[in-house]
Amino acid sequence: MIMPVFYARPHAAGKALDVARALAGHAEAGSTRKDRLAGLADDIRLLVAEDLRVTPDPLGLLLNIGLPSNVPLLSSNDLDRFVYPLVPRLTAATRRPFVSVWASKRHARTSSVGVFQALPARDPGGAEQFQVRTSASIVAPAFRQQIHNQLASGGLSPTGGIALQLSFVVGPRRAWPNLWKATIDSLGPLLGHAVDTRGADGRITDLGLHCAVDPDLGHDVVIAIRATSSRTSTES
Numbered sequence: 084m085i086m087p088v089f090y091a092r093p094h095a096a097g098k099a100l101d102v103a104r105a106l107a108g109h110a111e112a113g114s115t116r117k118d119r120l121a122g123l124a125d126d127i128r129l130l131v132a133e134d135l136r137v138t139p140d141p142l143g144l145l146l147n148i149g150l151p152s153n154v155p156l157l158s159s160n161d162l163d164r165f166v167y168p169l170v171p172r173l174t175a176a177t178r179r180p181f182v183s184v185w186a187s188k189r190h191a192r193t194s195s196v197g198v199f200q201a202l203p204a205r206d207p208g209g210a211e212q213f214q215v216r217t218s219a220s221i222v223a224p225a226f227r228q229q230i231h232n233q234l235a236s237g238g239l240s241p242t243g244g245i246a247l248q249l250s251f252v253v254g255p256r257r258a259w260p261n262l263w264k265a266t267i268d269s270l271g272p273l274l275g276h277a278v279d280t281r282g283a284d285g286r287i288t289d290l291g292l293h294c295a296v297d298p299d300l301g302h303d304v305v306i307a308i309r310a311t312s313s314r315t316s317t318e319s
Contacts, residue, residue: 085297087214087250087307090183091204092291093145097197098130102148107159124169127196128176134198135177143183143201144170149191157244161284162186163263166292170260184292207248207291209309210239211273218303221265230269230306239312241275244288246313251294252305259294266306273310288313 105123107116114122127146135142146165150156166186174180183201215233219225239245249266251259267274267284274283297305 084300084305085252085295087252087305088182088293088295089204089206089248089250089291089307089309090141090143090201090293092185093143093197093199095145095197095199097145097147097195100127100130100194100196102165102194105165106150106154108154120164121168121172123165124172127169128173131173131196131198135173135179138198139200140179141182141201142179143199144173144181144185145195145197145199146184146186147191147195148186148188149194150188152190154190155285156188156190156288158285160188161267162188162287162290163267163284166290167260167263171258174260180294182294184290186290188288206307207309209246209248209311211308211310213308214305215308216303216305221261226265227269230266231271234270234272234308239273239310243286244313245274245286246289246311247273247287248291248293248309250307250309251292252297252300253294254300254302255296255298257302257304262304262306263292270308270310273308 102123105119144166146169148160148162148165150160154160166184170181170184213234215230217226217229219229251262253259253262267287274286
């Protein structure tokens with residue numbers, strides 16, 4: 084079996100981006116949050132079109148979200164909601180898959196997005212380290228339950244931010260972005276919620292998502308999970 088692969092987070096800041104309309108709590112007549120996130124994804128697609136054209140494979144993406152100081156950092160604006168549907172839309176437009184996706188959120192005046200060539204990195208380790216395997220469909224409750232049952236809690240603070248990396252190994256017929264939300268919703272022992280509830284995903288302030296394809300894996304999914312407490316920051 085192909086082992087989980089981690090990729091390095093790029094140091095480049097990327098291009099400036101306005102995310103205000105897509106933030107949780109933003110009221111706009113005639114639109115839903117889902118609509119506004121889809122609109123942000125389209126804006127980003129246009130912004131990075133040339134970078135996507137010239138950047139060699141394998142592709143990576145970095146999205147840094149700046150939140151106003153009066154917006155709670157840890158209780159809303161889940162990072163997985165920003166990178167999905169963004170990444171599937173970029174892939175559909177270019178027919179080029181991403182192998183590494185990074186996202187962060189801070190109290191800051193600016194946001195940014197960048198496309199980069201993904202470079203393999205060492206396993207980052209962390210206070211919590213697991214490798215889980217599931218054979219269930221993401222639309223079935225068994226997907227979340229199987230992952231939840233392979234986790235134990237204890238290494239992370241019950242409050243504060245969390246830096247999380249997930250490295251997926253999937254078969255060639257699995258669309259790995261479709262796995263992100265269901266997997267994160269399964270991490271109750273790490274994030275502090277039950278398997279059938281959600282609400283602590285906002286604690287994730289730094290998110291790294293990585294993928295490798297194993298032709299022999301079939302419909303199974305293997306996920307390496309690395310989590311540690313993170314220090315939240317405010318930037319000018």
